[in-house]
Amino acid sequence: MNEVIVIGAGLAGSQAALAAASLGVQVKLFEMRPHKMTPAHRSSGASELVCSNSFGGEGDTNAKGLLQAEMRLANANIMQAADANRLPAGAALAVERDGFSASVSAALEANPNIQIIREELTRVPDEGVVVIASGPLTSDALAEDILSRFAGGERLSFYDAAAPVLEFDSINMDLVYRAGRYGQEADYLNCPFNKEEYLAFYARLEQARSHTPHDWEKLEFFEGCMPIEEIARRGIDTPRFGPLKPKGLPDPRTGREPYAVAQLRQEDAAGQLWSIVGFQTGLKWGDQKEVVQTIPGLEQAEIARYGVMHRNTYLCAPKLLEATLQFKAHPRLLTAGVLAGTEGYLESAATGWLAGINAARLALSLEPVVPPINSMLGGLVRFLATAEAKNFQPMNTNWALVPELEAHEKPIEFQNKKKLGKREKRPVLFARGKKEFAAWLETIKL
Ligand SMILES: Cc1cc2nc3c(=O)[nH]c(=O)nc-3n(C[C@H](O)[C@H](O)[C@H](O)COP(=O)(O)OP(=O)(O)OC[C@H]3O[C@@H](n4cnc5c(N)ncnc54)[C@H](O)[C@@H]3O)c2cc1C
Numbered sequence: 001m002n003e004v005i006v007i008g009a010g011l012a013g014s015q016a017a018l019a020a021a022s023l024g025v026q027v028k029l030f031e032m033r034p035h036k037m038t039p040a041h042r043s044s045g046a047s048e049l050v051c052s053n054s055f056g057g058e059g060d061t062n063a064k065g066l067l068q069a070e071m072r073l074a075n076a077n078i079m080q081a082a083d084a085n086r087l088p089a090g091a092a093l094a095v096e097r098d099g100f101s102a103s104v105s106a107a108l109e110a111n112p113n114i115q116i117i118r119e120e121l122t123r124v125p126d127e128g129v130v131v132i133a134s135g136p137l138t139s140d141a142l143a144e145d146i147l148s149r150f151a152g153g154e155r156l157s158f159y160d161a162a163a164p165v166l167e168f169d170s171i172n173m174d175l176v177y178r179a180g181r182y183g184q185e186a187d188y189l190n191c192p193f194n195k196e197e198y199l200a201f202y203a204r205l206e207q208a209r210s211h212t213p214h215d216w217e218k219l220e221f222f223e224g225c226m227p228i229e230e231i232a233r234r235g236i237d238t239p240r241f242g243p244l245k246p247k248g249l250p251d252p253r254t255g256r257e258p259y260a261v262a263q264l265r266q267e268d269a270a271g272q273l274w275s276i277v278g279f280q281t282g283l284k285w286g287d288q289k290e291v292v293q294t295i296p297g298l299e300q301a302e303i304a305r306y307g308v309m310h311r312n313t314y315l316c317a318p319k320l321l322e323a324t325l326q327f328k329a330h331p332r333l334l335t336a337g338v339l340a341g342t343e344g345y346l347e348s349a350a351t352g353w354l355a356g357i358n359a360a361r362l363a364l365s366l367e368p369v370v371p372p373i374n375s376m377l378g379g380l381v382r383f384l385a386t387a388e389a390k391n392f393q394p395m396n397t398n399w400a401l402v403p404e405l406e407a408h409e410k411p412i413e414f415q416n417k418k419k420l421g422k423r424e425k426r427p428v429l430f431a432r433g434k435k436e437f438a439a440w441l442e443t444i445k446l
Contacts, residue, residue, distance in 0.1 A: 012337025243278025282309025
């Protein structure tokens with residue numbers, strides 16, 4: 001039967017459904033919201049972005065930039081929705097979250113091959129080709145079913161956190177200045193600390209941290225989304241060498257770099273909502289507000305959405321999955337997104353695209369495919385299938401996922417250079433990956 005079932009209309013599931021439908025198969029897409037919400041989602045919209053509104057850096061020296069380019073070549077709807085709802089964010093691809101979700105929802109609803117069923121699936125269907133894309137907050141019943149029947153009872157989880165979002169009108173723009181790091185586009189709002197202010201902020205943060213449940217501190221955090229209180233626990237200077245670093249952000253009033261800087265990133269098209277960059281937190285809400293208000297310029301800040309912290313669930317991909325995103329022991333089942341061991345909106349959507357293509361191919365009795373090794377998506381899915389299983393952690397896009405340049409791939413001008421610098425090497429890796437991905441797309445056309 002030319003039918004595919006997709007569980008979850010998040011980043012991975014929406015893109016999986018749209019990719020499968022584009023190959024002419026019928027898709028049943030199950031989504032439990034709004035009847036049953038997750039702790040992080042707030043709407044019934046498809047592909048809701050639960051934390052930041054960024055799809056990561058762009059450009060030909062950026063690993064995410066290559067994955068974005070590949071998804072554009074594949075006509076992935078998620079990239080079209082991102083491009084249509086883009087917000088200014090310097091060198092990053094940030095989107096207006098409601099418009100983005102509305103665009104993806106509209107694409108799903110308009111597709112005659114897709115039937116959206118608003119229902120929680122508590123059990124993986126026993127027959128048919130199924131893409132499990134229920135994400136890091138998979139409902140308990142389904143998680144139990146996946147883990148007991150398809151994952152050898154082995155659950156892995158870590159904690160992930162979202163940053164608070166502030167109302168623009170409550171920010172003191174007499175103190176806060178617009179700038180981009182090292183003279184990039186002035187898309188960010190910057191709150192400058194002097195030393196005294198930083199020490200006061202740190203003291204309040206430390207006090208707030210001691211109010212939060214201590215069992216969090218024993219838990220494993222994903223480095224890319226470490227809560228600010230956990231960063232602070234590592235030392236008084238750790239925040240100002242991390243998310244509060246002032247480098248390349250001189251205050252125009254003094255011409256000097258402040259002692260520390262908290263950056264705010266635009267969240268909505270109207271510029272009414274701004275989130276604090278790298279300030280994910282699970283602090284109690286009362287404490288959270290007080291900590292935010294010790295940041296210079298945010299003394300009167302109104303918090304539109306508090307930061308939150310959630311458990312994430314993912315499978316041990318190297319034990320369970322093929323690079324095609326099929327379960328090794330259950331080839332009619334595929335998975336994508338965070339559950340499959342990726343981390344990030346873009347990675348979730350990209351693996352969703354591949355799972356959707358492969359699910360449709362299985363339904364059409366065709367062999368599943370894997371993108372070329374030099375492409376970013378090819379590197380990512382190969383990593384999932386072959387990483388060290390023992391300490392497996394969800395993976396973000398990065399340059400280490402693709403092979404180094406071979407001697408003959410070096411540009412003529414660098415032929416005699418033994419080791420290329422990042423800036424010399426990355427555009428070449430980018431062009432190589434993009435070209436091979438484009439050529440591969442031609443070979444899988446039906
Ligand atoms: C709190 C939090 C903050 C995050 N912040 C960021 C960030 O800032 N940047 C970033 O790039 N990534 C972030 N991530 C990681 C990740 O990129 C996102 O979670 C992303 O949405 C994952 O995509 P997904 O498709 O795997 O899951 P989701 O987008 O969560 O989609 C899963 C869908 O499945 C549905 N579902 C679950 N169980 C069932 C069921 N039994 N039946 C039917 N439907 C079901 C859910 O309602 C949901 O719509 C964050 C994750 C969390 C949890």
